[in-house]
Amino acid sequence: MRSPTIKDVAERAGVSLKTVSRVINHEPSVHARTLDKVQRAIEALDYQPDQAARSLRSARTFALGLVYDNPNAHYVIAMQNGVLSVCRERGFGLQIHPCDSSAPRLAEQLCDLVRRSRLAGLVLAPPMSEQPELIRILAEQKISFVRIISARYDPKDGYPCVFVDDRDAAYAITEHLIQLGHHRIGFLWGGKEHRSSPERYRGYEDALREYGLPLDKKLVVEGDYSFDDGFRGARKLLALKEPPTAIFGSNDEIAAGVLAAARSGGIDVPWELSIAGFEDSPFSKQSWPALTTARQATEEIGRHAAQRLIAELQREVDGTVEPIANEGFSPELVVRGSTAPRRL
Numbered sequence: 001m002r003s004p005t006i007k008d009v010a011e012r013a014g015v016s017l018k019t020v021s022r023v024i025n026h027e028p029s030v031h032a033r034t035l036d037k038v039q040r041a042i043e044a045l046d047y048q049p050d051q052a053a054r055s056l057r058s059a060r061t062f063a064l065g066l067v068y069d070n071p072n073a074h075y076v077i078a079m080q081n082g083v084l085s086v087c088r089e090r091g092f093g094l095q096i097h098p099c100d101s102s103a104p105r106l107a108e109q110l111c112d113l114v115r116r117s118r119l120a121g122l123v124l125a126p127p128m129s130e131q132p133e134l135i136r137i138l139a140e141q142k143i144s145f146v147r148i149i150s151a152r153y154d155p156k157d158g159y160p161c162v163f164v165d166d167r168d169a170a171y172a173i174t175e176h177l178i179q180l181g182h183h184r185i186g187f188l189w190g191g192k193e194h195r196s197s198p199e200r201y202r203g204y205e206d207a208l209r210e211y212g213l214p215l216d217k218k219l220v221v222e223g224d225y226s227f228d229d230g231f232r233g234a235r236k237l238l239a240l241k242e243p244p245t246a247i248f249g250s251n252d253e254i255a256a257g258v259l260a261a262a263r264s265g266g267i268d269v270p271w272e273l274s275i276a277g278f279e280d281s282p283f284s285k286q287s288w289p290a291l292t293t294a295r296q297a298t299e300e301i302g303r304h305a306a307q308r309l310i311a312e313l314q315r316e317v318d319g320t321v322e323p324i325a326n327e328g329f330s331p332e333l334v335v336r337g338s339t340a341p342r343r344l
Helices: 006-013 017-024 032-045 053-057 071-088 106-116 132-140 165-179 196-210 225-239 252-264 280-286 298-318
Strands: 063-068 093-099 121-124 147-151 163-164 185-188 246-249 273-274 291-294 327-329 332-334
Touching: 006 017, 006 032, 006 280, 006 291, 017 032, 063 071, 063 106, 071 093, 071 165, 071 298, 106 121, 106 132, 106 291, 121 298, 132 147, 163 298, 165 185, 165 196, 165 273, 165 280, 165 332, 185 196, 185 225, 185 252, 225 246, 225 252, 246 252, 298 327
Parallel strands: 063 093, 063 121, 121 147, 147 163, 163 327, 185 246, 246 273
Antiparallel strands: 291 332
């Protein structure tokens, strides 16, 4: 059987082809009763717009690109699912584009990607989203984009974004450990090319300072967002003459590595060592004990980024001058079995 066409939808709804096109493109001028008729016809026929054909028939394109460089597969999959869900709802295609954020010609590569694939715009995940020179070039080339960035507040720099308050969430994790009686708390960094790493570190610093605890640099270890770096960093901390009684890993993969290191050393978690992570990935739930963490709604962040980009594209078509407000998220503390009061 052939796939239903826009003509089939128009005939079933009793409207013109132009009206169906306006509904598919989410134009605001369709009467509510007509909109309902067309949507019911689309659902009954299970009609799926042909993105390539739509793009060829108009000056607009109906595909987005998701650009990322992240070693955390769980983060990437959740982000992809969030963006893809909106694309499906709004009749857009999606091209997934992993890349090397340190590539010297990254801006040129992304500009070529947009033009070659006829993309309407890009959702930029960290760390590309946090590279000022890349953002400047994309803007100069009039490429539409939305950034996902780590920031306490809306940066109000004129570029659209969805921002995540990693700093406040890291403060809440560190405060939780302090209130359990831990005064020597280790901190394991993620990759410094991600702004989330220094933001999470600042939250850790803020909590220590506000509770009057000294910052011991020997308890801070640099690394990447990986299980292996969590394992290596924990072994280094646990070998100290005065080891920490709690360790905060900058993400759940790091924290899972810490847990493995503790297990290999015969250390009882959480009674001899409390461990906390960040993001609430599957690592945090599948570990034993399950990890205390900060729940970051990565899929929902991806959804909001895609919605923000499509709204920006529609604003350009409509010629609307009024800017669209950026949206912010704040991960929330989730207390599980990997943290407990310090044993005296």
